[in-house]
Amino acid sequence: MYVMKNALKCIGRSKGRNILIGIIVLVISVSACLGLSIRQAAENAKEESLSTMNITASISVDRQSMMKGMQEQGGFDPSSFQAGMQEIQELTVEEMQTYAQAESVSGFTYSLTATVNGGDGLEPVTDSSSAEDDTAQSGGRNEMPGMPGQEMGGMGVDPMGNQGDFTVVGYSGEDAMTDFQNGICVIEEGNIFEEGTASYDCILSEELAIFNGLSVGDTILIENPNAQGESYTLTITGLYSNSESTTADSGFMRGFSTSSDPANAIYMSYPALKSIVDASSAAAVTEIDETTGMETSTAIRASAAGTYRFADVQAYERFEEEARAMGLSDSFTITSSDLTAFENSLVPLESLSTMAGYFLLVVLAIGGVILIVLNLFNVRERKYEVGVLTAIGMKKSRVAMQFLCEIFVVTLAAVVIGAGIGAVSSVPVTNSLLANQIQSQQNSREQTQRNFGRGGFDPGEGTDVSIPDVNEPGQQPGGMGQAMDFVSEISSAMDVTVLLELLGIGVLLTLLASAVSMIFIMRYEPLKILANRD
Amino acid sequence: MAVLSLCNVCFSYGTKNVLDGVSYEFEKGKIYAVVGKSGAGKTTLLSVLSGLASPSSGAIYYNGEDIRTIDKYRFRSKYVGVIFQSFNLLTKFTALENVELSMDIAAVKAKDKRERAMALLTGVGLDEEEANRRVLKLSGGQQQRVAIARALSYNPDVILADEPTGNLDGETQREIMEIFRDLAQQGKCVILVSHSPQVAEACDEIYELKRMRG
Numbered sequence: 001m002y003v004m005k006n007a008l009k010c011i012g013r014s015k016g017r018n019i020l021i022g023i024i025v026l027v028i029s030v031s032a033c034l035g036l037s038i039r040q041a042a043e044n045a046k047e048e049s050l051s052t053m054n055i056t057a058s059i060s061v062d063r064q065s066m067m068k069g070m071q072e073q074g075g076f077d078p079s080s081f082q083a084g085m086q087e088i089q090e091l092t093v094e095e096m097q098t099y100a101q102a103e104s105v106s107g108f109t110y111s112l113t114a115t116v117n118g119g120d121g122l123e124p125v126t127d128s129s130s131a132e133d134d135t136a137q138s139g140g141r142n143e144m145p146g147m148p149g150q151e152m153g154g155m156g157v158d159p160m161g162n163q164g165d166f167t168v169v170g171y172s173g174e175d176a177m178t179d180f181q182n183g184i185c186v187i188e189e190g191n192i193f194e195e196g197t198a199s200y201d202c203i204l205s206e207e208l209a210i211f212n213g214l215s216v217g218d219t220i221l222i223e224n225p226n227a228q229g230e231s232y233t234l235t236i237t238g239l240y241s242n243s244e245s246t247t248a249d250s251g252f253m254r255g256f257s258t259s260s261d262p263a264n265a266i267y268m269s270y271p272a273l274k275s276i277v278d279a280s281s282a283a284a285v286t287e288i289d290e291t292t293g294m295e296t297s298t299a300i301r302a303s304a305a306g307t308y309r310f311a312d313v314q315a316y317e318r319f320e321e322e323a324r325a326m327g328l329s330d331s332f333t334i335t336s337s338d339l340t341a342f343e344n345s346l347v348p349l350e351s352l353s354t355m356a357g358y359f360l361l362v363v364l365a366i367g368g369v370i371l372i373v374l375n376l377f378n379v380r381e382r383k384y385e386v387g388v389l390t391a392i393g394m395k396k397s398r399v400a401m402q403f404l405c406e407i408f409v410v411t412l413a414a415v416v417i418g419a420g421i422g423a424v425s426s427v428p429v430t431n432s433l434l435a436n437q438i439q440s441q442q443n444s445r446e447q448t449q450r451n452f453g454r455g456g457f458d459p460g461e462g463t464d465v466s467i468p469d470v471n472e473p474g475q476q477p478g479g480m481g482q483a484m485d486f487v488s489e490i491s492s493a494m495d496v497t498v499l500l501e502l503l504g505i506g507v508l509l510t511l512l513a514s515a516v517s518m519i520f521i522m523r524y525e526p527l528k529i530l531a532n533r534d
Numbered sequence: 535m536a537v538l539s540l541c542n543v544c545f546s547y548g549t550k551n552v553l554d555g556v557s558y559e560f561e562k563g564k565i566y567a568v569v570g571k572s573g574a575g576k577t578t579l580l581s582v583l584s585g586l587a588s589p590s591s592g593a594i595y596y597n598g599e600d601i602r603t604i605d606k607y608r609f610r611s612k613y614v615g616v617i618f619q620s621f622n623l624l625t626k627f628t629a630l631e632n633v634e635l636s637m638d639i640a641a642v643k644a645k646d647k648r649e650r651a652m653a654l655l656t657g658v659g660l661d662e663e664e665a666n667r668r669v670l671k672l673s674g675g676q677q678q679r680v681a682i683a684r685a686l687s688y689n690p691d692v693i694l695a696d697e698p699t700g701n702l703d704g705e706t707q708r709e710i711m712e713i714f715r716d717l718a719q720q721g722k723c724v725i726l727v728s729h730s731p732q733v734a735e736a737c738d739e740i741y742e743l744k745r746m747r748g
Binding site for chain 1: 581586587607608609610611612616618620622626627631635636638639640684
């Protein structure tokens, strides 16, 4: 008890020295607080986002690993690769539904996407002057030299068929229509088609309707781009607005394909589109290309996609194991574009967090050395005091404890003040550093885009945790010219964890600084000290 | 019975013998003067007696117990009170705090430590204002009194004093010696190291140390 009492008295009697130590510890603790807060903010942002995030994943053919496999087995050959790809059938909806039975899956939706041309004067929305081309004669605007659907230099006819002017998407249910769920698309007139209906009902974008002078209740004719004369009549039940159709995000691709324009998307129910695709397949003519030996078909080109939903990341990570156990071949891969987009959104914050970590280490190292040196001077300066105290019977360990208490009290006070300053300043400082980091990331990406002659892109406004919607076709994260939504702001940085870590640092610094002085105290002999003094 | 006994005590600094086979017994209620020429080993003897230095051979007994078996810090803080030649007070502390700290170190169990410390300081001739003054602001004589009060603070049986009157004027010397006399009358064993004949004359017994050669 008297050790602490004595320590407090000594602190008061050596104000100058203790204020100096206090200032150094204060600087260390404010810096440490900022560093720890940034790291904690990054961790919190990640955890909070992951806990509230709807993680979705899809199963697709693992083209990359196939290519690598071929390369390892003696070199990549495009024609054998194409033949190999044709052998691997894409998963059917039924197969996808089988994997949806896995315990980790909390929800499953699916859709069928087909590409068609317009008939009976139905024109796709386009800003290009090539809109004057004769669609009926050419079979569609997308039949440009070198584009899919045309002769592929030395590789014969594209077995996938022709690319149409429109994209028709058939949804399994309303929960599969993420754009409507997220509010990107809103029904403005009429109603959405009945869920699960097999009737040929559809909804169009307002832009497409205006462009073609259509309204709710009218019918439109869609044609198979691979077979002239094969057409289907759809009834318009509603018109929707799409807030993203006017953005420049997908403008680059629109130049090549009108079907990539969200305005040219036609939505209907899965059973309805499936019956069109099935009818087209039934009527299709199948041929074997003599040059490549590959099978070509005049059926409407369609592709099914399934989206698996998971409660959390752990469930997503379990899914692969479960799906493999259920028989999913190694030719398929499971990917989550949400997670990729999410990880991309954290890049600046994580960079900042890494830098904060290094900064913290440097501050602690320099601060630690300064404190050790100061303490060393302190003990040497107070050598006489140590001599007197031990001469009158105070144990060296208690003297050392008194010195430890002194430095601990000073450090604790400085850490508390530092934590207060840190708590107030951590959020604005972190946000300011984060803004610089984002700016730097965006400048770097813009520069890359410019290097490829694509011009810059609008970085857009970030939100607390903004994950780009990558569930829709054509919305891949980090795509060409696509703006990245970064975590650009943190609302709180300091919490109990940071406070405890800060306290831990304080204790560590105290022990470190005291350790050397303790060694000196234990080595001092009172008789020698007092004899030298005399 | 002797409170402190020296039994064939030797001490050397490296190869230089300072104490060679010193044997002596100190009893309670008496004032002893350890005299000798400079370099005779007076201060060394005092250091050995206080446990600040360990003899190279021989033994010292405190109430019949070899002091090597007693914790040296306990011995210094409870059984012997040392008054150093240069007082060795904590200069940033007040006189009162110096005495109180000594009581704390000795683990004196008293609720009124401050009052007792004050009483000790008053007993050696310091008033309240002086007692609350920092040691550095006290005169040599006053510091000597604080050192005596500190040595008495835990009521030890033996008081060891190294040149207690060395820097003091005649009047103060007499006053200090009166204090020691009172302490001896209270049953303490007071051992003074001095080269002053006046101090030696005022003591009950004189032990003269001869300077060792080699």
